[in-house]
Amino acid sequence: MKIRIREAQKSDMPDVISLIKELAEFEKEPDQVEIDSTILINDGFEENSYFKCFIAENNDCIIGAAIIYNRYSTWKGRTIHLEDLIVTEKMRANGVGTLLLDKVVNYAKKLNVKRVSWEVINWNKKAIKFYLNKGALIKQDWSIVHLDNNALKNYI
């Protein structure tokens, strides 16, 4: 196995959307993915760049991805958010997740940001253990709030 981590290009987005869908299925929310590779290309590589993506390759085959973007903490200043850290199921437990997270952390350090944040589904104990081992904290005292598309439409 020869794993390489590199920055994603437009042409990788069909593979990346497959990974996103695989993760959504794993998270028991397969119908929640409402975007496609065209939207990813438009939003990540065209006029605007709403995210940055690193991919993991094994012999030129894409087996994982990390999708990140800037956030801003009014306590700490600039931060990086890791939206997804995905390794395709059959390639898990080979250290690919660590290589991707290493890349994200090195990138965050280079930018001198004060935090890398992400979100984890509560029953994914394996992921939580992995994150805790990396020095991350689970913020038990805070909750995520969403005003979703329907709520936005109905908002008065």
Add this chain to the structure above:
Amino acid sequence: MKIRIREAQKSDMPDVISLIKELAEFEKEPDQVEIDSTILINDGFEENSYFKCFIAENNDCIIGAAIIYNRYSTWKGRTIHLEDLIVTEKMRANGVGTLLLDKVVNYAKKLNVKRVSWEVINWNKKAIKFYLNKGALIKQDWSIVHLDNNALKNYI
């Protein structure tokens, strides 16, 4: 009382940092605010623009603020994150929070984003009730994860 909501300018940042500190005290984390108004000006109004800020004024006195920025959902596409929604204590329960949230929601609708997200501290039942009344969902099944500045430094 004559409340006006407008986009913040550089010169508002000293008042905004006071509001941020007031909220951090209310959240029992007064020592967590590590930035100042100079950093806010640099990060919001100079070369880069990592956030956007709306403020609420009562007779030219700043009494509240909403700080937002872009995020990106690999399920929904572009979203807006509301980092802070602050109303100074003595001006609460006058509808100022609603006016600020309205402004954020209208802005999000104009951009056609699919979600507005934020975070709430679990014991702030008043805030949670306010958000639920606006149609927001508390994501009970997901947790926030932080790799903070120390963890980044110690990350191997």
